[in-house]
Amino acid sequence: MSTFPAIRFNVNGEDREVRVAPMKRLLDVLREDLGLTGSKEGCGEGECGSCSVRMNGELVNSCLVPVLQAEGASVQTVEGLAAAGKMHPLQEAFLQCGGAQCGICTPGMLMAATQLLSVNAHPTMTEIREGLAGNLCRCTGFTRIFESVIAATAENREERIEEPAHAR
Amino acid sequence: MLCLNPHAIEAGQTMNTSEKTRIVGAPVLRKEGVQKLLGQALYVDDISREGMIHGATVRSTIPRGLIRSIHYDERIDWDAFTVVTAADIPGKNHIQLIFADQPCLADGVVNHCDEAIVLLAHADKHKLREAMAAVRIEYEALPAVFTIEESERREQIVWGTDNLLKSFLLEKGDVDTVWANAAHVVEGEYRTGAQEHLYIENNGMIAEWSEAEGVTVWGSLQCPYYVHKSLLAVFDLPENKVRVIQTETGGAFGGKEDFPSTLAAHAALLAMKSGKPVKMVYDRMEDLAATTKRHPSRIRHRTALDKNGKLLAMDIDLATDGGAYSTLSSTVLSRATLHSPGPYVCPNVRIRSHAWATNTVPYGAFRGFGAPQGIFAIECHMDEIAVALNMDPVELRRRNFLHDGDTTATEQVMREPVILDQLLERALKESDFYAKREHYARENASSAVKRGMGLAAFYHGAGFTGSGERYLNSIAGLDVTPQGKVRVLVANTEFGQGTNTILSQIAAEAIGIGYEDVEMAPADTRVVPNSGPTVASRTSMVVGKLIERAGLQLVARLREESGLEERYSASEFFAACARYGAAHGEVVSLCRYEAPPNIYWDDKTYRGEAYPAYAWSIHVAQVAVDTNTYSVQVEDFWAVQEVGRILNPILAGGQIEGGIAQAIGYALYEKVILQDGHMVNNQMTNYIMPTAEDVPPIHIFFEEIPFQHGGFGAKGIGELPHDGPAPAILNAIRDATGVGYHAIPLMPEDIFAHFIAHEINVETVSA
Numbered sequence: 001m002s003t004f005p006a007i008r009f010n011v012n013g014e015d016r017e018v019r020v021a022p023m024k025r026l027l028d029v030l031r032e033d034l035g036l037t038g039s040k041e042g043c044g045e046g047e048c049g050s051c052s053v054r055m056n057g058e059l060v061n062s063c064l065v066p067v068l069q070a071e072g073a074s075v076q077t078v079e080g081l082a083a084a085g086k087m088h089p090l091q092e093a094f095l096q097c098g099g100a101q102c103g104i105c106t107p108g109m110l111m112a113a114t115q116l117l118s119v120n121a122h123p124t125m126t127e128i129r130e131g132l133a134g135n136l137c138r139c140t141g142f143t144r145i146f147e148s149v150i151a152a153t154a155e156n157r158e159e160r161i162e163e164p165a166h167a168r
Numbered sequence: 169m170l171c172l173n174p175h176a177i178e179a180g181q182t183m184n185t186s187e188k189t190r191i192v193g194a195p196v197l198r199k200e201g202v203q204k205l206l207g208q209a210l211y212v213d214d215i216s217r218e219g220m221i222h223g224a225t226v227r228s229t230i231p232r233g234l235i236r237s238i239h240y241d242e243r244i245d246w247d248a249f250t251v252v253t254a255a256d257i258p259g260k261n262h263i264q265l266i267f268a269d270q271p272c273l274a275d276g277v278v279n280h281c282d283e284a285i286v287l288l289a290h291a292d293k294h295k296l297r298e299a300m301a302a303v304r305i306e307y308e309a310l311p312a313v314f315t316i317e318e319s320e321r322r323e324q325i326v327w328g329t330d331n332l333l334k335s336f337l338l339e340k341g342d343v344d345t346v347w348a349n350a351a352h353v354v355e356g357e358y359r360t361g362a363q364e365h366l367y368i369e370n371n372g373m374i375a376e377w378s379e380a381e382g383v384t385v386w387g388s389l390q391c392p393y394y395v396h397k398s399l400l401a402v403f404d405l406p407e408n409k410v411r412v413i414q415t416e417t418g419g420a421f422g423g424k425e426d427f428p429s430t431l432a433a434h435a436a437l438l439a440m441k442s443g444k445p446v447k448m449v450y451d452r453m454e455d456l457a458a459t460t461k462r463h464p465s466r467i468r469h470r471t472a473l474d475k476n477g478k479l480l481a482m483d484i485d486l487a488t489d490g491g492a493y494s495t496l497s498s499t500v501l502s503r504a505t506l507h508s509p510g511p512y513v514c515p516n517v518r519i520r521s522h523a524w525a526t527n528t529v530p531y532g533a534f535r536g537f538g539a540p541q542g543i544f545a546i547e548c549h550m551d552e553i554a555v556a557l558n559m560d561p562v563e564l565r566r567r568n569f570l571h572d573g574d575t576t577a578t579e580q581v582m583r584e585p586v587i588l589d590q591l592l593e594r595a596l597k598e599s600d601f602y603a604k605r606e607h608y609a610r611e612n613a614s615s616a617v618k619r620g621m622g623l624a625a626f627y628h629g630a631g632f633t634g635s636g637e638r639y640l641n642s643i644a645g646l647d648v649t650p651q652g653k654v655r656v657l658v659a660n661t662e663f664g665q666g667t668n669t670i671l672s673q674i675a676a677e678a679i680g681i682g683y684e685d686v687e688m689a690p691a692d693t694r695v696v697p698n699s700g701p702t703v704a705s706r707t708s709m710v711v712g713k714l715i716e717r718a719g720l721q722l723v724a725r726l727r728e729e730s731g732l733e734e735r736y737s738a739s740e741f742f743a744a745c746a747r748y749g750a751a752h753g754e755v756v757s758l759c760r761y762e763a764p765p766n767i768y769w770d771d772k773t774y775r776g777e778a779y780p781a782y783a784w785s786i787h788v789a790q791v792a793v794d795t796n797t798y799s800v801q802v803e804d805f806w807a808v809q810e811v812g813r814i815l816n817p818i819l820a821g822g823q824i825e826g827g828i829a830q831a832i833g834y835a836l837y838e839k840v841i842l843q844d845g846h847m848v849n850n851q852m853t854n855y856i857m858p859t860a861e862d863v864p865p866i867h868i869f870f871e872e873i874p875f876q877h878g879g880f881g882a883k884g885i886g887e888l889p890h891d892g893p894a895p896a897i898l899n900a901i902r903d904a905t906g907v908g909y910h911a912i913p914l915m916p917e918d919i920f921a922h923f924i925a926h927e928i929n930v931e932t933v934s935a
Binding site: 031036037038039040041042043044045047048050077078079081082087091094095096097098100101102103104105106107110128129130132133134135136137138139140141142143144145146 | 197198200201202203204205206207208209210211213214365366367368369370416417418419420421451452663664665666818819821822825826827828829830851852853857859860861863865866
């Protein structure tokens with residue numbers, strides 16, 4: 001294994017170094033080499049989004065990213081959301097609103113929602129739907145996931161987001 | 169944090185408060201929710217055991233044939249691999265379910281594509297792929313059958329003596345005396361396709377074996393004791409030498425009811441032969457190709473009505489495709505049969521139903537378990553009848569609804585209240601059904617996008633069918649830990665639907681302690697009793713009742729023997745438990761299933777109380793059919809239901825919404841394409857489920873009538889929402905386009921083909 005050159009990147013605020021096959025999937029490096037099993041594999045082909053992580057401020061399917069591409073990058077996984085023993089507002093909202101059922105899509109869904117809110121603090125329902133469209137959930141029918149995202153941004157807004165008929 | 173959940177508020181407004189509870193009915197938080205949100209919940213693929221190696225499966229590439237030889241290519245160093253075939257099985261080579269016809273590993277013959285033949289294990293999972301390709305199997309191909317029609321013709325016998333996995337005959341009255349004098353006779357044929365569960369976590373299992381301990385498996389599964397029973401037979405071991413532990417399970421929907429028994433046996437065979445822990449986790453392509461799906465069906469209706477639209481006779485011919493082995497096809501067929509007459513009164517009913525064997529991967533349990541197929545047919549047929557009679561389909565249903573005191577097709581008297589009329593009125597009002605229907609009828613004339621409203625009415629029987637719960641004879645209960653927690657002892661598993669939460673709520677409510685004072689025992693066959701499988705919408709009703717009784721029994725015992733006062737705090741309760749434990753060694757309260765009174769089912773005549781309780785629902789779909797692209801969008805959806813007491817409004821709402829989304833996929837998106845019995849679109853790229861952009865707003869409304877024999881009044885809820893969307897959507901498409909489609913999945917190409925075949929010109933341009 002030592003024949004592989006070191007690949008260095010930052011994960012959840014910590015500098016990490018791995019010596020693995022450079023084409024190894026970032027997902028496998030996170031899970032197998034760094035012990036971060038929160039990111040899940042659902043399809044292995046970038047369709048389900050269960051492996052979603054943020055890399056340099058963009059949402060990526062970590063099953064489609066060879067780890068060499070992460071060299072020097074800043075990666076955030078679900079394990080990096082809670083800080084100082086306190087859940088991230090999105091995690092708290094998912095818990096309160098029933099946004100997680102079986103939980104397998106939840107880490108990826110949380111990362112997609114984090115990404116969405118990082119670029120759009122008050123998304124409309126249409127923007128929420130678009131922002132989460134790459135993440136499949138088979139349990140919830142998405143309804144309570146949308147409500148969770150709204151709740152996480154609702155502290156400073158009075159009105160409830162109503163979805164107008166034929167909005168889409 | 170304020171959760172802006174309008175549906176939870178709606179549910180709260182209709183809450184029946186006649187029975188005061190503190191915890192049951194409250195939106196308490198999911199028991200294992202924090203671990204899931206932190207990414208700390210451990211699913212099987214997140215777990216590693218010391219010295220663990222990886223397993224893989226070599227599968228048949230033909231649908232039917234004899235295995236002539238198995239060659240292992242010399243380019244592989246086979247000494248580095250563990251290789252298992254049927255010859256390595258110490259016990260019986262079958263997966264014990266209802267019948268024992270399905271081999272654990274094919275031995276000399278294969279009956280479907282992707283049937284497991286050889287198992288391989290190696291420490292490096294990347295080496296397995298090359299080794300799998302180096303196993304060459306020579307077959308003598310035999311003719312295969314792939315459809316219900318081919319199986320019915322019996323030109324090839326591929327199962328038993330007649331290809332017939334199971335049949336039922338249900339008769340009430342005498343349908344044949346009715347046809348001649350009926351004002352109307354309406355016929356129709358309806359078809360449903362296979363559907364993949366598409367749980368986001370694929371099937372997976374870890375197994376260990378030792379002479380002293382026997383077999384231990386950890387895995388993603390619904391029914392620990394099904395797996396246990398199966399392993400006993402494959403390994404010929406006594407009960408205490410097989411241990412099954414459920415890991416956090418990432419969705420199941422019935423897809424992890426029977427299949428994990430096979431995967432557990434495979435992993436355990438490799439573990440026994442290698443002497444090492446073995447992990448087998450399928451990738452998506454393998455999971456889609458090799459595991460169970462919903463039974464395809466073909467249902468024919470012939471219906472007689474009087475001049476007022478009252479049902480006189482229903483003659484139903486129901487056929488399902490069961491695949492290559494019997495698995496659960498007999499019980500799926502039974503539930504399909506019992507749901508196919510719909511929620512209507514009819515004096516004369518005959519249902520002839522058959523499950524046919526074909527050379528495809530065995531079809532298995534999937535949310536609804538036959539009911540969605542039966543309900544699709546009757547609820548599309550009701551709209552077909554309405555057209556034939558020139559009657560409003562809503563009014564046709566209203567005239568035929570079951571009411572209290574009526575009898576079903578199996579002559580079960582409806583003793584519990586039936587409030588279909590009330591549910592219907594609510595659904596019409598909330599969806600503004602008539603006004604919208606009229607509005608769209610006007611608007612459609614000048615629009616390329618045709619909108620329409622459709623409705624479905626249905627029941628779902630809760631718990632096992634007929635005598636099933638009596639045979640199961642479940643046992644469940646509670647104990648108290650030295651750390652001062654009440655533990656729920658059940659083999660019923662959490663896979664997202666909320667088992668942990670609702671059973672903890674029930675225990676806390678029954679005992680009178682806090683929700684946080686209750687925890688779940690691990691779903692480990694060494695720890696928990698056999699409280700039956702986690703299927704059939706039975707957990708809230710049947711197991712919930714056992715936990716309620718166990719809690720009350722524990723309190724009574726503590727009052728009698730340990731000085732617990734009439735009123736007590738949680739700390740006084742646990743102090744009494746400590747006194748009881750000191751005197752008796754442990755604090756355990758177990759209860760065994762007791763059938764509600766007047767519940768009798770005759771398996772021979774197929775008559776009686778088919779289910780102890782029914783959940784009732786009306787679904788309304790609003791669709792838009794784009795006549796330029798032939799695509800259908802479900803734009804809005806309403807679901808009104810009576811499921812007994814709501815134990816947790818967040819979880820209950822989540823069940824309804826998730827089931828509806830999954831059933832929208834069943835109706836419009838999800839098509840399993842088989843070529844020579846092999847699924848060729850076995851990827852998420854081309855097996856398409858609804859995304860966040862496809863699921864409409866879903867408006868849910870609960871009416872609550874507590875069922876006294878269910879846990880704190882609960883009936884079943886989990887499967888009900890999958891029953892109604894497909895017919896409601898197709899009826900809405902008929903309303904929008906005037907075309908009655910009779911088969912699902914209804915893809916754009918099907919709509920296109922119909923428009924071409926019938927030379928339907930859409931001359932209007934987009935408005």
